[in-house]
Amino acid sequence: MNPYCAGVLLGLTLLLSYLILGAGLGASAGLARLGAAIDLQLDPARTLASDYFGRWGAHPLQYYLVFMLAGVFFGGLISALLGNRCVISVERGAKCPPKKRLLFSLLGGVLVGFASRLANGCTSGQALSGSALLITGSLLFLFSVFAGGYAAAWFVRRQWDD
Amino acid sequence: MIETFFGNGTLDAPVALLASLLIGIVFGVALEQAGFGSSRRLAGIFYFRDMAVLKVMFTAVIVSMLGLCYAKAFGWIAADNVYFLHTIYAAQIVGGLIFGIGFVVSGWCPGTGAVGLASGKVDALVFLAGAIGGSMLYNEAYPAVARLSAADHGVVFAYNSLGISEAALALVFTLIAVGGFWGAEYLEKRRFGTGMLWGSPCLKAFSVVLITGAFGLFALSKQPPATATAAVAQETALLKGLQSGTDHIDPTELADRLLAGDTVIILVDIRTPGEFSRFHLRSAINLQPEELSAALAPHINQGLIVLYSNGMTHPAQARDSLFRQGFENVCFLTDGLEGFLETCLKPASLRREPVPPIQALKISAWRAFFLAPATPAATRSSAPVLPEKPGLIETDWLNENLGTPGIKLIDLRAQSEYNTSHIPGSLNLNPESLRGWVRGVPSSLLPANMLAEHFSLMGIHPDNFLVLVCTDKLQDATLAGMACERLQHVRYGFLQGGFPKWQAEKRPLDAMLPTAQPSQYPVPDQPDAFTIEAKDVLQALGRPEPLLLDVRSADYFAGKKQDEARGGHIPGAINRDYTEDVAKAKTYSAFKPVDELGEIYAKLIPTKDTPVILYCRTGHQASQTYFTLTHLLGYTHIKWYDGGWTEWSAKPEWPVE
Numbered sequence: 001m002n003p004y005c006a007g008v009l010l011g012l013t014l015l016l017s018y019l020i021l022g023a024g025l026g027a028s029a030g031l032a033r034l035g036a037a038i039d040l041q042l043d044p045a046r047t048l049a050s051d052y053f054g055r056w057g058a059h060p061l062q063y064y065l066v067f068m069l070a071g072v073f074f075g076g077l078i079s080a081l082l083g084n085r086c087v088i089s090v091e092r093g094a095k096c097p098p099k100k101r102l103l104f105s106l107l108g109g110v111l112v113g114f115a116s117r118l119a120n121g122c123t124s125g126q127a128l129s130g131s132a133l134l135i136t137g138s139l140l141f142l143f144s145v146f147a148g149g150y151a152a153a154w155f156v157r158r159q160w161d162d
Numbered sequence: 163m164i165e166t167f168f169g170n171g172t173l174d175a176p177v178a179l180l181a182s183l184l185i186g187i188v189f190g191v192a193l194e195q196a197g198f199g200s201s202r203r204l205a206g207i208f209y210f211r212d213m214a215v216l217k218v219m220f221t222a223v224i225v226s227m228l229g230l231c232y233a234k235a236f237g238w239i240a241a242d243n244v245y246f247l248h249t250i251y252a253a254q255i256v257g258g259l260i261f262g263i264g265f266v267v268s269g270w271c272p273g274t275g276a277v278g279l280a281s282g283k284v285d286a287l288v289f290l291a292g293a294i295g296g297s298m299l300y301n302e303a304y305p306a307v308a309r310l311s312a313a314d315h316g317v318v319f320a321y322n323s324l325g326i327s328e329a330a331l332a333l334v335f336t337l338i339a340v341g342g343f344w345g346a347e348y349l350e351k352r353r354f355g356t357g358m359l360w361g362s363p364c365l366k367a368f369s370v371v372l373i374t375g376a377f378g379l380f381a382l383s384k385q386p387p388a389t390a391t392a393a394v395a396q397e398t399a400l401l402k403g404l405q406s407g408t409d410h411i412d413p414t415e416l417a418d419r420l421l422a423g424d425t426v427i428i429l430v431d432i433r434t435p436g437e438f439s440r441f442h443l444r445s446a447i448n449l450q451p452e453e454l455s456a457a458l459a460p461h462i463n464q465g466l467i468v469l470y471s472n473g474m475t476h477p478a479q480a481r482d483s484l485f486r487q488g489f490e491n492v493c494f495l496t497d498g499l500e501g502f503l504e505t506c507l508k509p510a511s512l513r514r515e516p517v518p519p520i521q522a523l524k525i526s527a528w529r530a531f532f533l534a535p536a537t538p539a540a541t542r543s544s545a546p547v548l549p550e551k552p553g554l555i556e557t558d559w560l561n562e563n564l565g566t567p568g569i570k571l572i573d574l575r576a577q578s579e580y581n582t583s584h585i586p587g588s589l590n591l592n593p594e595s596l597r598g599w600v601r602g603v604p605s606s607l608l609p610a611n612m613l614a615e616h617f618s619l620m621g622i623h624p625d626n627f628l629v630l631v632c633t634d635k636l637q638d639a640t641l642a643g644m645a646c647e648r649l650q651h652v653r654y655g656f657l658q659g660g661f662p663k664w665q666a667e668k669r670p671l672d673a674m675l676p677t678a679q680p681s682q683y684p685v686p687d688q689p690d691a692f693t694i695e696a697k698d699v700l701q702a703l704g705r706p707e708p709l710l711l712d713v714r715s716a717d718y719f720a721g722k723k724q725d726e727a728r729g730g731h732i733p734g735a736i737n738r739d740y741t742e743d744v745a746k747a748k749t750y751s752a753f754k755p756v757d758e759l760g761e762i763y764a765k766l767i768p769t770k771d772t773p774v775i776l777y778c779r780t781g782h783q784a785s786q787t788y789f790t791l792t793h794l795l796g797y798t799h800i801k802w803y804d805g806g807w808t809e810w811s812a813k814p815e816w817p818v819e
Contacts, residue, residue, distance in 0.1 A: 003217040004343070004359075006193075007225065015225065017185050018233075022166025022245055068182040074183075075280075076190040076199060078190075080281040087282050088282040091202055091278075111261070112289070113293035114303075115261035115264060120248070120254075120311075123271040123273065137318065140249075145262040152266050159269075
């Protein structure tokens with residue numbers, strides 16, 4: 001799809017989210033709550049006593065952003081299937097071994113998961129939803145994401161080499 | 163006006179969860195349609211290879227930003243129906259930098275990762291597992307990194323930070339985004355020949371629509387707010403605030419948030435400076451209603467402004483006025499300061515309803531926080547000059563110095579009277595608790611070590627200035643004065659007219675129990691110099707000096723009335739009823755003027771240094787005459803026979819007159 005059309009669709013979705021839910025879009029909170037649910041399975045007492053996950057109580061998955069994340073997955077699945085774009089693969093540059101690419105994905109994932117909790121949101125919750133409301137902290141997050149990304153880009157460029 | 167799930171507080175209801183799922187599905191479709199099921203495409207922006215992220219993301223931000231601005235301008239949605247993220251500078255900047263690194267390393271972010279997984283990307287699956295792990299890592303590291311999130315600035319809007327209007331920033335933001343789109347297209351066209359949309363009618367039209375939209379907003383907000391619809395919308399929003407309860411804050415919530423060090427709250431006391439200096443809630447600033455809008459301008463729609471007064475009327479009116487001036491972040495304290503004192507600071511022990519233990523703990527924490535001393539005195543520039551020897555304290559002086567650290571009030575009235583109302587900060591003391599069975603005599607002033615123990619429990623320090631407060635039984639205060647003197651504590655004063663005068667003058671009162679940190683009051687190493695025993699009195703019998711002065715009423719002196727083994731008085735004693743030193747005014751009793759007392763005693767006692775032994779039945783009444791003679795009139799050799807007629811009359815072998 002034309003990126004601007006996709007952007008308009010995304011913007012209208014965000015607007016709809018604000019007008020219906022009263023809150024913006026979000027994805028990282030759903031992942032974090034999955035983490036809390038896993039922790040609860042491993043050691044409920046310790047999780048409930050912890051300072052951060054403990055706040056979410058014994059049922060962290062009963063939260064609107066968990067449902068929204070599930071929706072994102074299903075929405076993506078519907079769109080990919082309809083567009084015939086659903087192919088099991090490791091996306092990488094042709095010269096990059098899959099293991100390296102997966103290691104990078106894992107490492108980046110850990111950083112993203114940690115940073116999303118620290119900043120109280122990710123590209124969806126802060127950079128997109130917060131910036132649309134012109135919230136100072138969200139705009140600073142947006143700029144910091146690009147600053148961090150461009151600063152680190154050179155070091156990991158090889159994974160896309162063809 | 164739209165009611166959101168957040169506004170109704172039903173974001174966790176099943177229907178809201180279903181709505182979230184559906185919105186998520188559209189969100190996922192939009193991301194997938196944008197091509198964000200591909201990490202290669204997402205990472206492209208960091209190598210200036212594929213600028214789709216910039217185009218999609220900024221288009222989405224601008225569309226929803228303009229949409230929200232219009233929704234607000236048309237009154238479709240009120241600010242209190244939207245959840246605004248808080249700004250926490252350190253956490254968001256550091257978090258953003260780490261996030262950016264993680265983004266470029268993995269090629270994914272959480273939302274796109276979910277779409278990537280749906281598209282069959284194994285690297286997306288690994289990324290999501292890593293992100294879940296990273297969240298768990300944050301939970302583990304939370305005690306160490308929570309410091310970064312400590313400075314919560316609340317809801318901060320960039321246009322306020324920059325000092326421009328919302329519409330102006332929206333326009334600037336739109337122009338930057340449109341410039342970015344053209345730049346991205348140009349870049350792609352030049353470098354890869356893929357920028358198909360450069361100069362296309364499609365991009366031109368899109369740019370015009372966005373910029374026109376932003377300008378339209380600018381024009382809309384330029385309209386004078388006095389138009390009927392805007393005014394009505396504003397009044398509706400104001401009235402809605404009443405209904406939804408966002409116009410007030412409960413005392414317990416305020417107490418908890420202040421105790422927790424919530425920096426979002428700007429607490430404003432709108433009472434008079436006089437009332438403010440006597441007592442105010444910790445961290446409050448004092449502003450008069452007419453000063454509010456100017457003084458609070460820096461906080462417009464930033465943080466939470468809480469107004470309070472004694473009651474609710476004035477803060478509510480002030481809140482509405484501020485709301486009309488554009489402050490949407492103002493509320494007032496439910497039930498005012500009076501309600502706060504009653505709800506949060508009234509000791510659990512004084513409450514009619516039983517208080518659960520957890521609530522009682524909370525109350526004591528609130529009391530320790532809000533009743534900590536030094537707040538009122540902090541507003542005064544110079545420390546008061548405290549009398550260095552015992553004397554009379556005027557109510558004016560006390561009123562002015564109320565709350566000064568180092569001044570302690572001791573209320574000697576009955577427990578029930580004290581509990582009902584007392585001068586703020588007073589400790590209650592039953593004068594009888596200062597007496598006991600000492601060396602075979604009941605009702606004797608306790609030895610110094612026991613008095614010191616008593617003072618320690620009350621948290622009294624040797625350098626405290628004690629103000630003794632009683633009813634019209636002045637001897638209660640003077641007996642407490644004898645206890646002070648036995649401990650060589652000369653920094654005490656006696657509130658002239660006592661509690662009744664204070665009350666009649668409508669001075670501040672409350673019913674709080676002050677906090678008293680137990681102290682270590684030192685025990686003097688020498689016995690006091692003014693107390694004498696029966697053997698000293700026996701030695702004085704038949705001699706011209708020391709002079710024996712019986713302060714009981716004439717009937718007891720003459721033996722017409724008696725409450726002891728024998729009636730009468732010690733041979734050679736003269737009589738001066740202690741009650742005659744006191745004049746009764748309309749509402750209170752006070753010592754007679756010093757001149758008048760001086761003349762009377764001059765006729766009874768030859769000189770100021772004549773040795774005199776005072777006694778009554780138990781030492782209680784004589785303590786008052788001791789205060790009169792020693793501290794008001796300057797007699798230097800006054801002794802106090804504490805055993806008094808109680809002891810004397812019970813010894814058949816000692817003579818009686």
